[in-house]
Amino acid sequence: YIWPSPQLDALEAVRFDQLGFNTLSNTLATFVQPCNLFLFDPTIGPNAGRSDAADWIRTAYHDAATHNSTDGTGGIDGSIRFPAEQARAENAGNGFANTMGIVLAIVDRYISNADAIALGALIAIETCGGPEIAFRGGRADAIVPNVPGVPLPEQSLDSHIASFARQGFTQTEMIGLVACGHTFGGVQHNFFPDIVNVLNDPTSTDNVAHFDSTFVTFDNNVATEYIAGTTKNPLVVGFNDTTNSDKRIFGSDGNATMLSFANSPDHFASTCADLFARMLDTVPRGVELTDVITPLPVKPSSVKLIMDGDTLQLFGLVRLWNTTEDPTRTVRVLWHDHAGGTGNNTMNFISTSSSVGGKYTATWYGFNSTVFGFMPLLLDPVAGVTSLSFVVDGILENQGGLGFAIQDGFMLSQTSCQGGAPVSGRVDVAVRNGVHPSRVYLEQINIDSVQRRFITEIDITPPSHQQSVAANSAYSLWSMNLTDPAMTFTIGAEIHGIKYSTTDPLSVFEFAPCPT
Numbered sequence: 001y002i003w004p005s006p007q008l009d010a011l012e013a014v015r016f017d018q019l020g021f022n023t024l025s026n027t028l029a030t031f032v033q034p035c036n037l038f039l040f041d042p043t044i045g046p047n048a049g050r051s052d053a054a055d056w057i058r059t060a061y062h063d064a065a066t067h068n069s070t071d072g073t074g075g076i077d078g079s080i081r082f083p084a085e086q087a088r089a090e091n092a093g094n095g096f097a098n099t100m101g102i103v104l105a106i107v108d109r110y111i112s113n114a115d116a117i118a119l120g121a122l123i124a125i126e127t128c129g130g131p132e133i134a135f136r137g138g139r140a141d142a143i144v145p146n147v148p149g150v151p152l153p154e155q156s157l158d159s160h161i162a163s164f165a166r167q168g169f170t171q172t173e174m175i176g177l178v179a180c181g182h183t184f185g186g187v188q189h190n191f192f193p194d195i196v197n198v199l200n201d202p203t204s205t206d207n208v209a210h211f212d213s214t215f216v217t218f219d220n221n222v223a224t225e226y227i228a229g230t231t232k233n234p235l236v237v238g239f240n241d242t243t244n245s246d247k248r249i250f251g252s253d254g255n256a257t258m259l260s261f262a263n264s265p266d267h268f269a270s271t272c273a274d275l276f277a278r279m280l281d282t283v284p285r286g287v288e289l290t291d292v293i294t295p296l297p298v299k300p301s302s303v304k305l306i307m308d309g310d311t312l313q314l315f316g317l318v319r320l321w322n323t324t325e326d327p328t329r330t331v332r333v334l335w336h337d338h339a340g341g342t343g344n345n346t347m348n349f350i351s352t353s354s355s356v357g358g359k360y361t362a363t364w365y366g367f368n369s370t371v372f373g374f375m376p377l378l379l380d381p382v383a384g385v386t387s388l389s390f391v392v393d394g395i396l397e398n399q400g401g402l403g404f405a406i407q408d409g410f411m412l413s414q415t416s417c418q419g420g421a422p423v424s425g426r427v428d429v430a431v432r433n434g435v436h437p438s439r440v441y442l443e444q445i446n447i448d449s450v451q452r453r454f455i456t457e458i459d460i461t462p463p464s465h466q467q468s469v470a471a472n473s474a475y476s477l478w479s480m481n482l483t484d485p486a487m488t489f490t491i492g493a494e495i496h497g498i499k500y501s502t503t504d505p506l507s508v509f510e511f512a513p514c515p516t
């Protein structure tokens, strides 16, 4: 995709900036590091026999499994977040409530509850030894629970085949998806006393009987142990044959599929990568998913413009994907302006990040930064800035000639201030003369009754000709008094029918005191 694209930029960041520098403060990968991390019961610690990773994967499956491919209802739409859905017998266990507390914390205006659930499962699998999974974004959130539809262990093989067919999977794919899921975790005695006894195992104090011997790692042991006859999978060799659903499913093609998995870890991993991607893309009809999101090789990040009197401050970083730290590398940022000029600056190496279970690393450079503190580039407001390019070791990176477009039509002005009772502050937006936005507004993120984020736009009254205050010779100020000091917002403007937003949330507390 072409940068900037706010939703894709945000999804790409959660999906690929997993650990290390500039990973989102609520990065998911930290909650599955190490992979036996189980945060929900601090009294039990690492010997609970459970893991966040397993919970997140089961959560995504139970959200997906309500899908009906005939009528197009159900699927990954975040309906598992509703307590009424979690309370159903088919959703026995506390893994869903556990998952929600962490995974849904990444929901924002660009990332739905459903995308967050899909990302949680994907990151758990990749971080804990699994294959790289194709990720698409754009899942829509259900506003009511789905009809029931998750398979139960005591159901017959025929009903499981029918259930997976309804979800859109063949019998062979059913065997695969169950094996891919059941390489993590196990069955808890507390919620399934008819399947698992009290274990008296100090390494599984939650009394979880595991599906394979490596229950916090993605590997084909679920298949090798099954084929070797050494498996302890409680849904294969459980004392109650009625609930041995994995035994019936795995054996349903004479073990052909499980044998192929046992014989080849690579075949197992690639099959699971496909099946997990399809499970995560199981969405209600009418939902349009994005293309598969791949990492941008050169990605500007945290780009921000602020008007400071006669100076235009340009803050930002760039991420170079799939690179390691290299002191001999030179990275330059070029900025192109309205007058046809180009400025340039050598960027500073800041730090690295990693992704997909350590498979990739990325390096980060600041437009004008030192490791401690981010300094802006200081530009001339009259010339402004229209786009950026980068030069990495002499090679021009400009998205195939498009450049990285920058919107300098409007931005926060440093004259914004806090205090000045009875209001709590004033937001000044510097608007470029000649741009004539049809509207400038504050964007406040709100949460509706079913935890969906939505934007409330609060229009700023355009200054009349007489009242217009100049920020400098190229920009005028649009101002708005704020009464709610707790409000956080971004700034939006509509220019030639297109809406643009700033990315950094602001609050009046960041502003200098208003002059008295």
Ligand code: HEM
Pocket: 050, 051, 054, 055, 057, 058, 061, 092, 093, 094, 095, 151, 152, 153, 154, 160, 177, 178, 180, 181, 182, 184, 185, 186, 187, 188, 189, 191, 192, 245, 279
């Ligand atoms: C016929 C189909 C299936 C049945 C009957 C079934 C049944 C179960 C049961 C009874 C548990 C124990 C839950 C607990 O104690 O909290 C479980 C756990 C789990 N299932 Fe399945 N499952 C099926 C398919 C799948 C699929 C397709 C996936 C994912 C692709 C999956 C992923 C998981 C995971 C990761 C756990 C471990 C959860 C944890 O340890 O916290 N299952 N399953």
